[in-house]
Amino acid sequence: MSTPDSLSADDPLAREQAHLAASRAALRAMRADVEALDITDVAANWVNAQVLARQIDERIKALADLSDTPLFFGRLDYLHAPGAEQAEGAEGEQFYIGRRHVHDAAGDPMVIDWRAPVSQPFYRASKKDPMDIALRRRFGYTGGELTAYEDEHLSDPAEAAKASRLLQQEIERPRVGPMRDIVATIQPEQDEIVRSGLSGTVCVQGGPGTGKTAVGLHRVAYLLYAHRERLARAGTLVIGPNKSFLHYIEQVLPALGELTVQQATVDDLVAHVEIKGTDDAAAAVVKGDARMAEVLRRALYAHVTMPTEPVVVVRGSRRWRVAAYEIEELVRELLERGIRYGAAREALPQRIAHAVLVQMERAGEAPDDRVQDTVARNSAVKAAVKTIWPAVDPAKLVLRLLSDPDFLAEHAAGVLSDEEQKAILWAKPARSVKSAKWSAADAVLIDEATDLVQRTHSLGHVVLDEAQDLSPMQYRAVGRRCTTGSATVLGDLAQGTTPWATRSWAEALSHLGKPDAVVEELTAGFRVPTDVIAYASRLLPHIAPGVTPVASVRENPGFFELRPVTGDDAVVAACRELLDHEGSIGLIAADARVPALAEALTAAGLTYLAPGEETTPDTRLTLVPASLAKGLEYDYVVLDEPQAVVDGEPDERTGLRRLYVALTRAVSGLIVTHAAPLPEQLG
Template identity: 55%
Template sequence: MTTSSPDTVLAAERAHLEYARDQLRRMQASAASLDASTASDPLNAAVLSGVLARRVASLQEDPSTTLFFGRMDQRSAHGSETFHIGRRHVSDVRGDPVVVDWRAPVSTAFYRASATDPMGVELRRRFGVDQGRLTAYEDEHLTSGERSARSALLAAEVERPRSGPMRDIVSTIQPEQDEVVRSDLGRSLCVQGAPGTGKTAVGLHRAAWLLYSFRGRLERSGVLVVGPNRAFLEHVGAVLPSLGEVRVRHATVDALLAHDTVRAEDSPQVALLKGDERMAEVLRRAVWQDLGRPREPLVLPRGARRWQVPASEVQDEMDALVRRGLRYSAARELLPRRLAHLVMLRLERSGDFPGDRAQEAIARSAPVRAYAAALWPALDPATLLARLLSDADALAAAADGLLTEAEQHTLRWSAPPRSARAARWSRADMALLDELADLLERTPSLGHVVLDEAQDLSPMQLRAVGRRASTGSITVLGDLAQGTTPWAATSWREAMGHLGRPEHELVVLDRGFRVPGLVIDFAARLLPVIAPGLGAPRSVRDNPGRLDIVAADPARRSAAVVEAVGAATGEPGSVGVIVPDAFTDAIARALERAGIAHGRLDADHGDDEDRQVELVPASIAKGLEFDRVVVVEPSAIAAAEPDERTGLRRLYVVLTRAVSGLTVVHSEPLPGALGAG
């Protein structure tokens, strides 16, 4: 391995970079010169104009980085070839590659080649980059028989201070991560990833790779990234655009299921019951038990005659529609046509052949539509759910054999609203409304869904996400040890079943690249309590990081926090101050009095401005990362949750947000598990 100041090798690479930039500008100018008005009609011209605009935008260069971050010389049947690997493809006037997209099949070897399996790679070169300039390089000679030393440039990039939103990891993807990223579109994956293993980045990069490899299909069907909260989505929202993928939708679970306004909060007991998978069958029964039974024949006046269809034949048609497995509303639309068909059979048997359009006219006739509507009434999710939660008899009929009388009593509203429009819905109700909406009309499916922090979703929420990928595939990301809800998953097999993916591939990532050893070892003391049997993550960073435990007198706790934050801001990189939710305002006032500028990531104070210091309530810390983290009062963070295990899981999440250093400030005794070891 060699690392050097600018020399002839570095000069040649810099010259290639300038050549690549020239070619990119040429490609951009060529795209900008294309004229959409030459399309055959205005509609096609508008579509083509949008395509060209996106093409021009995708060819913009980011001045803070370089067009390529690596190079490999690979031996093939045609001799030795050189490929420069970058974030986008750049070609010359003849169409030959100047820079190869990191997602291209040929780039796989750059990430996976090793001394034991060089994959034809003779040389792998990594570059040091600073503000768009190549500053250094390292070479690995994979076919020399020598064991490669650990890359200092790679380690420096992984451990580089963070500021602002999450960055892409294309220059540092590890072999086990690359295997997940390049998994085929037809495979649904579940990634169990310990803190700092890059599971979120891997999921986002898989979305980017899929869009590159299956662009035609996925641009039609769509890609969705689902995260736990708005702060998380703001943190990761720049990754895909930085890779040129701007047409990916991001949504929180709450936004995805926003069928109405949430104006109430359930107790943990009620929320747990509403999220139970048994509710799916309760709701299915509630929908279909509204069907009537025909008691009188269908009578249709036509001309001088009155045509009748016996109630038994009508019932047979209704039963046939139910057996077809159609959604309720689709079957309801078909019933008048089926009744019209029965009338047509009688007309034809009588020797009357009224023509092809007669059946549709009969189906639209007032007597047929009124008769069908009485048997198959129109339903809407809100009215149906309000009735179910208000009417003891309706709930008992739907829940018979599924929920106990005590559970039914727990579900029922103590004070039923005057109407569905006046109902005070909770977050848990949103998943029930979504289930009902799908029972009535099929939820459109996307081509691929990336679901992060999946362990925290209830079975009913998982069903809601899964149906949005019913005809596509899904990448599920999470960590069982970080489950912080009463219904948190304890098994990925069970969670994937709720998502409709009993057949899936489970991948375990346990090498931590982001969280330093001292921090992860400290947090891992909680694992035997919160996730028995789950292996502890292994930090592979050279720098063990820093861990400081500060015991403060209760009267000086805020002052100790200010001192810790002040010390953390003396170095570059982001600082997260993670506090019990109830402490947020008090710590904010302490920081303000000390003149420490900071942002707040809670729902009432969030904004889009990036600051070095962010004040974070513990309840929304999941998925975020900061160079240095100050955690305030761990015992209070744990105690805020409904039970000990959930509280310690929340604390585990909080402690593993640091990527360089962690300071714990406490006046209360630390939880017992943290004192061990």
Template identity: 50%
Template sequence: MTTTPDALAQERSHHDACRAALARMVEGAEERVVGGADVSASGADAEVLGYQFRSHAKAMRELPEAPLFFGRLDFEGGEGSGAGSVARSGAGSAGRSGAGDHFGQRYYIGRLRISEHPSAPPLVVDWRAPVSRAFYQAGARDPQGVAVRRRFGWAPGSKGDSRDLTGMEDEALGEGDEGQESPGSRILAGEIERPRVGPMRDIAATIQPEQDDLVRGELAASVCVQGAPGTGKTAVGLHRAAYLLYTHPQRVQRSGLLILGPNRTFLRYIAEVLPSLGETGVRQSTVQDEIGRHPVRAHDDEAAAVVKHDARMAEVLRRALYVRVAPPVEPVAVPDGSYRWRVTLGELERIVEDVRREEPPYAVGRDRVRSRVVRAIQDQAERRAGPQNNTWVQKIGRARSVSAFVDAAWPRVRADEVLAGVLGDAAALAEAAEGILGGAEQRAILWARPPRSYKSAKWSAADLVLMDEIEGLLERPAGYGHIVVDEAQDLSPMECRVIARRSDFGSLTVLGDLAQATTPWAARSWPEVLGHLGKPDATVTPLTTGFRVPRAVVGLANELLGRLDVDVPPARSMRGDGELRVREVADVAAGVVEAVRGALGQEGSIGVIAADHDVERLRTALDAAGIDSAGPDELGARVTVCPASVAKGLEYDHVVAAEPAAVAEAEARGLHRLYVVLTRAVSRLDVLHSRPLPWSP
């Protein structure tokens, strides 16, 4: 469709009306805070309502400045070519066409619902609303009652000024040939291929049908997305989080929603996506942040880390904890005035064995042992003198002899104390690991110089994972209603168990790519990962069509994919544009300077990615050439020099991959790391090498 001045003026006018309505919505939210939650509410109710109003007002104030709609749906039965009046609630009747209850309706689709009054028809419908699904799913073969789908083109970087609405594109689905797909959208392609500078953006305007299916999955369902580079798996996970918050607000907010990323650099990169979709207050964290009860002040060599991350350590730690539970050695006698109540040794043995057989959390088991000893005494007392009151029961529970028995049979312990006892004592480790870990494995994790006390121990990152396992044995941690786990292919079995403990009663969205698995303990299959996550029945869905990475870059990555020990389908790209240059150079640093100079003449971000030990040398070369560069944490920089170890999940318009052989040989799974590096480019990729390429025959 050719955009006419009159049509553009009408849409700009509608956007102005939406902007005014949004301003009134923000003002109304502020007035509810000032006016109070509810004059009839008091106490806790008033406090809860007040918190809800303040939170809503804060979220409204913090909405990012952006265009208020990106699409429009005109359903069959409207005036002209499907254009009806702006959405009227309850209009139309089911069965007249594929449009159903939306017969003759027009809906503008945006990132949040906008209306002139809560009971008024919406000026803009939230992209997560059920009717919005047709915007993503309707096509010539299945128009779903849509006569015309309109996409709006906005100036790059627009903050929502109506003058930034530069064009429109209509797709007449109701008149399409069922055997033919509609031609590709220039606006959609332009949005997908737009240069990447700064943090990750939302993809609400560009969600594809297969992505939409995953986004709108049921809350109770756990899903795993095996996503090739550029397929938008991270964006799918974040939009699924936003969809669940919209669809199940009370359930999800009550139990919490957690986004887990591989590192803080990655979290900063994705931090603005959910707020841009109108969702704030979601916890975004890493596994290490979730379990960071102690500072990391020690470093494990690879042999020790591999053993500590092994799933077998769970049983070693369970044994080390429960070896402290000891059989009773004498009966319990409790003075009660002039009388003395007794619990026999046999009955005490039965109590301890029964509780162990029930396998409750350790702390719960300790409480059960005490309460059952008290109950045994209470039964005696009631047979002799009748019912006893709560004061008497509490007195017996606090009796010195009862406490002494519980402390001896089921002692109070700390997780760090138990772990220090395992790692610092060869005999204790051998007892706990018998038949589980071999001698070399035990020596790998045994402290060479144990601290004088667990209080002075220096813990490694892997130790904190083990400590969380013990904490989980002691007491069940608070869980979340839903957890989105990104880059899950790199999780160790013990890290998976950290997450599983926090999702016992919730669901998971697991995102990753086995080809990008770089840790020594990375799994080779998703069923293995999902088993450790406690969701063995989760559906694994592959995303193989890339929308961000150009075809030439994907082709190069697929050459390397064949050399990786993983069973994943090759990626394909919908983008025929992009540039790939593979050049042999005598001096890689000089080649990087030349490549960056050339890239600066084009639009977009530039990422120089190299083996970690080469990063400082390359930044020095760029500085000497008068080219300013930044590290990966400085989002929005024009030129970034990024270590290969933290490149996962990041994107740059132009990537300069420096000396692939150095990346490949830097670690055991270096070829997987190189696969990550090669797939960070969304427009252009320069590969500079002075040594043979790792994928060459």
């Protein structure tokens, strides 16, 4: 590794620094060119002008040069020109690999996008398979300045393979602020997932610190690069477990130049009603069961009744009669086709009108499509459709199911047991949709009913993170958003902390509507220190027997300490001790313990943040309820009272899973403080 002690004009590091400066200047010129565009006389109308202006604004933002983010992080020296025949004497090329493409005034590339095919060997090449790479160079940065480089001569058999110090330092760099990209540290097994095709759905099972969330986000960035036009039309969406988590990851894609990806929680997707109530565990489990879809379908289509009277259409002096049995045939045909309730209701008047037109043609008339549309709007036809196939409000349908025991019993017969029906019935039936105390699970039921009435819009690609906590009905809600697209499902079966947590990925993917998805497992841990993950993995036989324990690949062992304490002052002292180190600190505790610890921190003069709030150099301590710790990471963690974390959940297995999550949030060090005995499962 070279360092900038004494640089000359011929020093390789000086040349690389010069290329960085030139590349940044070229990026500024690219942005200036876009800012200088005059679209005054380009757009045909004001609508097109607005769309074009927005696209230009997004392009300007995407071309921003982030001063503290390296513009390129590696270099590849090819033995031959990529894509050319490897003939003797063929001249190789040199490419700088970075977060985005940069070209000079002549259009020649100065930095190649990490997603381009020519960049792939940076992540995949090895001594065993050099992929025509003579040299792979990694760069080290300090505060945005290029300060070091490290070379691997992949084509030189005399040079032994060795671990990259710069790569290890980047992996272990302190985490302050929101989640950052891992584009400089993507490993071969991660890169394979990132570059998998758009048409297929991928499920990534990964333990703590294996980088599954980052892999999912980088896959979105790759797909937008490889299929930009298609995804620009269809749209992309990242779904996270809560707002704090989404805030934590929201800067990753913009740092890669991708600004159009939407983010939401499952609750955001199904926000048809205002959430005012909560369910107990028993009710939530039943409402989240996939069998509820059949109950809703039965209840909805029960509104369809067979006609008992003919429809008589009067046009001028003529009367046209469609018999009841003919209309019944039309209704049964629509039911057998299995199309959406609303679509069938819209089709029925046209079917009846067509039957009238057939009679007109037999009588010697020559009606056209306009006549059919007029007949379909006839008051007699509209009245018949209203009786036979009435409009149904999805929220009112769910309201009746949860309020009317007879209505629920009729449509849940043979699907839900009597006990299950009692579990989901409201103790106090609501009078209206607005006055009802809807729960989050109720909103998912309304979303299912809404889709039965009218098809949900499908996106091109959806990323679903922390998927192990979703109920089958929530999986169905997400699946509706990508019926014509693909998905990236991310999760860890060992971290499922809901009563309805996923038992197997095969089952979950079936509910998602993607049973043919490929399941990949990441087992190399890049975040959690060896001693910490080994201690947490003691819980795996009790919470997820089939899950492979994470094997930490970090060189820095960090530190791990079990510390018996006698009061909250000792917990505060542990936090103060960690503040002497560089990086972020998370104090994780059972939700019920948070108020007391907040009071103790305030009394001690220690300022702290809530999850999702961005750390600053002056405020690096976050007080985290255990229920919100999932998906977050801190350089150092103080975990307060493990047994209290377990006891805070409805059952022991869920509590142990919550504890597993809390134990694995640390990047560099963990102190476990406890006055009560530790859970016996930790040995």
